Structures are given as structure tokens and as C-alpha cells.
Amino acid sequence: MLNRLEYRLNHSLERRFPEQRLFLRSDTETRFIRLRPITQVIGLAGGTLALAWTIIATAIILMDSIGAGSARDQSVRQQALYEERLNALSTDRDLRAEEAASAQGRFNVALTQVSEMQERLLASEDRRRELETGIEVVQDTLRRTMKERDQALAEAERMTLALSEQSGGTTEMGRIRDAFATLEFLTDALGLTAEERDTILAEANAARDEVQFLIDEKRLVEQRNDLIFAKLEEAVTISMEPLDDMFREAGMSPEDLLESVRAGYSGQGGPLLPLTVSTSGGSLSAEELRANAILNGLDQMNMYRIAAFKLPFSMPVKDSFRWTSGFGYRKDPKGFGNRMHEGTDMAGASGTPIYATADGVVSYAAWDSGYGWLVKIRHDFGIETRYAHLGQLRVEAGQRVSRGDRIGDMGSSGRSTGNHLHYEVRLDGTAVNPMTFIKAANNVF
Numbered sequence: 001m002l003n004r005l006e007y008r009l010n011h012s013l014e015r016r017f018p019e020q021r022l023f024l025r026s027d028t029e030t031r032f033i034r035l036r037p038i039t040q041v042i043g044l045a046g047g048t049l050a051l052a053w054t055i056i057a058t059a060i061i062l063m064d065s066i067g068a069g070s071a072r073d074q075s076v077r078q079q080a081l082y083e084e085r086l087n088a089l090s091t092d093r094d095l096r097a098e099e100a101a102s103a104q105g106r107f108n109v110a111l112t113q114v115s116e117m118q119e120r121l122l123a124s125e126d127r128r129r130e131l132e133t134g135i136e137v138v139q140d141t142l143r144r145t146m147k148e149r150d151q152a153l154a155e156a157e158r159m160t161l162a163l164s165e166q167s168g169g170t171t172e173m174g175r176i177r178d179a180f181a182t183l184e185f186l187t188d189a190l191g192l193t194a195e196e197r198d199t200i201l202a203e204a205n206a207a208r209d210e211v212q213f214l215i216d217e218k219r220l221v222e223q224r225n226d227l228i229f230a231k232l233e234e235a236v237t238i239s240m241e242p243l244d245d246m247f248r249e250a251g252m253s254p255e256d257l258l259e260s261v262r263a264g265y266s267g268q269g270g271p272l273l274p275l276t277v278s279t280s281g282g283s284l285s286a287e288e289l290r291a292n293a294i295l296n297g298l299d300q301m302n303m304y305r306i307a308a309f310k311l312p313f314s315m316p317v318k319d320s321f322r323w324t325s326g327f328g329y330r331k332d333p334k335g336f337g338n339r340m341h342e343g344t345d346m347a348g349a350s351g352t353p354i355y356a357t358a359d360g361v362v363s364y365a366a367w368d369s370g371y372g373w374l375v376k377i378r379h380d381f382g383i384e385t386r387y388a389h390l391g392q393l394r395v396e397a398g399q400r401v402s403r404g405d406r407i408g409d410m411g412s413s414g415r416s417t418g419n420h421l422h423y424e425v426r427l428d429g430t431a432v433n434p435m436t437f438i439k440a441a442n443n444v445f
Contacts, residue, residue: 010037017041075322100298103232107291110225117221121214128207135200142193149189232294310380312357312437314403316387316423317410321348324420327433342431343386343424350419352410354387356401357437365397365407371422372414375407384429388422389414 017037024031035043325345329338356377363384364376371388375395378384391411395401412419425434 006038072320072322076320079320100232103228104298107225107228107232110221110228111291114218114221114225117214117218121211121218124207124211124214128204128211131200131204131207135197135204138193138197138200142190142197145189145193307381309359309403311383312379312385312425312434314355314357315438316354316357316385317346317348317352317421318355319348319352321346321352321421323347327431327435343388343422344434345420345422347418347420348410350391350409350411352419352421353406354390354408354410354421356403356405356407357385358383359402360385360400362395362397362399362401362407365393365395365399368414370415372416373408373411374414377401377407382428384426386422386424386426388424389416389420391419 014037017040019037020035020040021033024033323344324347325341327341327344329340354375358377358379360377360379362375363378364374366374368374368388371386373388373390373393375387375390375393376384377387387408389410389412390408391413392409393407394409395405395407401407410419410421416422423434425432425437
């Protein structure tokens with residue numbers, strides 16, 4: 001049955017593939033090999049499959065190399081844009097900080113000037129009150145003198161009449177001379193009193209003019225201070241909003257972070273204290289309240305800065321790399337079904353430097369089964385970062401590191417299919433998406 005089927009198949013193929021003979025000649029004899037039609041078809045099919053497989057494999061390799069090249073170029077461009085934006089934001093942040101520091105210096109100078117002007121104003125006001133009191137005293141003295149003058153005139157007239165009665169009216173000229181002498185005395189006294197009054201009035205007017213000048217100057221200083229306050233408040237607001245967005249996008253409560261940082265603050269200088277200008281226990285002025293609000297904002301910015309360096313808002317790889325696998329469930333590269341991938345992978349050249357993404361303490365630096373060479377860093381607020389599949393370790397357990405310190409080199413140790421960094425972020429022991437922190441930092445850094 002099989003021979004018959006083979007014969008029919010050869011017979012049907014013989015029209016297109018006639019039987020061929022391959023002769024093999026040696027020194028002593030000549031042999032040949034018969035190539036039946038079915039054998040030719042099988043050989044042609046095998047050759048066609050081999051050629052097709054070669055073409056497909058070559059195309060796959062070319063497409064992979066082109067894709068890798070474009071991905072690398074795209075990563076380089078993204079890295080350059082990221083660094084350019086980082087530099088621009090850093091420059092803008094430094095400029096805002098310099099403007100805030102300059103404005104704070106001008107504000108301190110303005111406060112000193114206002115204090116001096118207030119002292120001068122109070123002194124002028126006291127002097128004006130003293131002059132007004134002196135004028136009232138002079139006026140009282142003048143009224144008393146005029147009253148005494150009237151009494152003296154009446155007494156002189158009475159005495160003149162009495163003397164006239166005693167002398168029989170022969171001293172009329174003497175009475176007239178006495179009256180003129182009395183009038184001259186009173187006129188001199190009144191002139192002196194009037195001159196003293198005019199002097200005091202002139203001093204009072206000068207004091208009023210000086211008080212008005214000080215009031216106008218104080219108004220100008222208040223307007224200048226209001227402009228300084230407005231610029232400071234704008235600078236604080238512009239600097240605070242990106243920080244608030246960064247922490248909230250990372251899933252962190254800014255209020256809880258500030259409370260934790262203040263509770264554990266041990267840096268030099270301490271937080272900025274509010275103004276306490278008044279020593280009499282009275283309420284603060286509107287300017288002092290605004291100044292305290294600005295100082296509170298600057299203190300909050302300082303606490304945010306400290307918290308930002310304690311959280312993983314930096315990139316662990318700064319050289320060129322490509323993203324290969326993200327956070328979440330994925331197909332296991334070793335062929336063991338779907339598994340949870342608790343980090344993100346960044347592929348690059350062997351030996352690429354790996355950096356700490358935040359301040360902290362190295363809690364583990366050794367070999368760990370599937371992780372290979374692994375570094376764990378413990379940060380504040382219950383956060384831990386992991387750097388796996390390293391080719392070389394550059395830190396030890398118990399060592400304190402800062403953001404940007406080199407902790408190892410990229411490799412392919414452990415359960416890995418190529419050179420890459422497996423980067424994890426854990427909050428209270430639970431793995432979270434590292435891209436949450438990396439993307440949140442794009443608002444500030």
C-alpha cells in the first residue's frame with residue numbers, strides 16, 4: 001500500500017521534477033545516486049524553509065538592533081531634556097532663593113528704619129505735647145498777669161484817691177506819673193509774655209511740621225514694605241506649590257512630613273522664629289503678622305527641602321539606559337507564568353554607576369538569591385529602596401549614604417537575563433511603584 005502511494009506520488013511529480021542521477025566517479029569505478037521526484041521536492045522544501053528562516057532571523061535581528069538604537073537615542077534625548085529641565089528648575093529655584101534672601105535683607109533694613117522713625121515720631125509727639133503744655137502755662141500766666149495788672153490798676157487808683165484826699169488834691173501830676181510808670185511796667189511784662197508766647201507757638205508749629213514730615217515718610221516706608229512683602233509672599237507661594245504637588249503625587253501627606261521633620265530636626269540654625277517686636281504684651285501689627293506669615297512659609301520651605309532629601313525623588317541611573325520592565329504583573333522571563341514585578345528595570349551597559357536616590361542608612365549589602373548582589377537602604381518615614389542584580393557593591397551594611405552617592409555598578413547577577421538594575425521602593429514593607437516618586441520629582445527637580 002505504501003509502495004503504491006509512493007509510486008503514484010513520484011509519477012505525479014515526475015512531470016515537473018524528472019528523476020535525476022548524480023554521478024560520483026573515482027579512479028577505479030563510477031557510481032551514481034538516483035534523485036527521485038519526491039526526494040527533490042523534500043530537498044527543495046527543506047532549502048526553502050532554511051532560506052525563509054534565515055531571512056526572518058536576519059530581519060528580526062536588524063529590527064531589534066534598529067529598535068534598540070532608536071530606544072537608546074530616545075533615552076538619550078529624554079535624559080538630555082530631563083537634565084536641561086533640571087538645570088532650568090535649579091537655576092530658577094536658586095534665583096527665587098536669592099530674591100527671597102535679598103528681599104528679607106531689605107525687609108530687615110526697612111524694619112530698622114521704621115523702628116527709628118517710630119522713635120523719632122514718638123519723640124516729636126512728646127515734644128509737641130510739652131510745647132502745647134508750655135503754651136497753656138504761658139497763657140495761664142498771661143491771664144493771671146493781666147488779672148493782677150487789673151487788680152494793681154484798681155489798687156493804684158484807690159491809693160491815688162486816698163492820697164489825693166489826704167493831700168488835698170495837690171498831687172495830680174504825681175498821680176499821673178505813677179499811673180504812667182505802672183502802665184509802662186505792665187506793658188513791658190506783657191511784651192515779654194507775648195514774645196515768649198510767640199516763641200513757643202513757633203516751636204509748636206515746627207514740631208507739627210516735623211511730625212507731618214515723619215508721618216509722610218512713614219507712609220512711604222509702609223508702601224515700600226508692602227511691595228517687599230508682596231514679592232516675598234509671591235516667591236514663597238511659587239516655591240511652595242511645586243513641593244506640595246510633588247509630595248502629594250508621591251502619596252505622602254505634606255502635613256505629616258512637616259510634623260515628622262520638625263520633630264526630628266537637628267540641623268544648625270533651627271527653624272525660623274516669628275517676630276516679637278512688641279515687648280509690652282500688646283497685639284502685633286499687620287506688618288508684623290505678614291512678616292510672621294512669610295517667615296513661617298520660609299520655615300516650611302526649609303522643612304520641605306530636608307524632607308525631599310530624605311525621600312527617593314532622584315534617579316538611580318544617570319547614564320544612558322532604557323526602560324525594560326515596569327511595576328506590576330508581567331510574564332516571567334524564565335517562563336514560569338505571570339508574576340508580580342515589584343519594581344522597575346533599567347537596562348544599560350555593564351559597570352554603569354548606580355546611585356542612592358535619597359539620604360539613608362545601608363541596611364543590607366550582600367548576595368540574596370534571585371536578587372543577586374543586592375543593596376537595601378533604609379530611609380526616614382518608613383521608606384526602603386532596593387537595588388538588585390548589581391555587578392559590584394561599593395557600600396557596606398550600616399554605612400550612612402547621601403543622595404547621589406555611588407553604591408554599586410550595574411550587572412546581571414542573580415535571576416537575570418541581562419545587564420540591568422532592578423529598582424524597588426517599599427513603604428512600610430509594601431512595594432510601591434517607583435515611577436510615582438520619579439514622576440513626582442519632575443515638578444521640582
